Amino acid sequence: MRVLLVEDDHAIVRALTDLLEGEGFTVRSCATQDGACAALAAEDFDIALLDVTLAQGNGFAVCAAAREAAPEMPVIFLTASDDEFSTVAGLDLGAADYIAKPFRARELLSRIRAALRTRASGVQELVAGNLSLNPSSGQVRKAGRELYLSALEYRLLLFLLQNKGRIITRDQLGDALWEAAGEYVSDNALNVYIRRLREKIEDDPANPVIVTTVRGVGYKVAE
Template sequence: MANIFLLEDDKILSKGISIALKKDEHTVTAVYGYLEALQQYQKQKYDLFLLDINLPDGSGLALCEKIRETAETPVLFLTANDTEEDMLGGFSAGCDDYISKPFPIEVLRKKVLAVLKRTGGGTARVRYRDLEVDKEKRLVLMKGQEIHLTSTEYKLLLYLMENRGRVVTKAMLLEQLWDIDGNFVDDNTVRVNIKRLRQKLNDEKQEYIVTVFGMGYTFGE
């Protein structure tokens, strides 16, 4: 439903947040440090930024200020800094809202949905050439004709399309495909589902899903 950028240096907390947001069909790009975030945040269009403030190599406040130089994408801070001074500093940097740690994951989910609804974030349809995905109806259309995909195939295709032009590694795909109920998926799961997707898209020439040898896959040109 929405493409979300998550900057949180606590990898356990980051994993928990990612799993929770994927329950609402969001796509999550997770990074763990300020310098990594600087390299990644402009590589695609995001509907929401979730930023930790205190990081080992920088500050989420500084990243928020950089985002505000070029975009009005909503920013939600995840932080233990909940004094009035800290909150005012965050709003001065350009954030839209705060959530103080520790927080119940369900509260975060509701707040994310509220921010996206208020700002109109999230794109209902993703298109490339003759291929279209309607995220609200979970429909995949090729030249107007519905293609029936499994849940795993659908998640794979949507993630690749939303990261069009970017090399997506197998590790990144495995993170997206990790079952929210905890069922194990492995490297073979990616290969098998990529093969099935190509068959269903009649993509033997790799015009949609392109293998980048030794790295992973990319979508489109």
């Protein structure tokens, strides 16, 4: 698997290259927008990891070039933990996922493998009832109408839909949102995120049928 890493922090490039090559990936790194766009035009990649802010250009332009050069290739944005605007903008451009800096190695590897599995399976949309999420475009629709979620709400729904049919513990959700929020997510905060998400995706938020509670354990999206 070939990875395009677009990042201008040399320390991060070295660390990620060592990590990914140790897991069997081949890494091509670029520090600028022009260099990344040239690499996309000349080479084939399986996945791209893009920093938003670059010394020359930005990750958004690289993502647009990636969508043109290889529409099915997943893109993961590397974003500042408090930069929700960049996160939402990246998802709107068709990024498959995002991960906040600083990130944990195992979480990044898990996100990369999940994005590659989604591409390999040919899954275009994640569906639950009349709700759909398109990882390629970042769009969420309910009964054909587009919903507008915050970055945390999107990350929460994506994680739940990717694990459809499984019981997800509150600790697992907390870990997933820790990466998105850049800070510890308390039980009370998790309750708030779940409530806000249900208000947008459920017909009757007081009696949810998409994201249901498994008492004493966590949550589940039914098959």
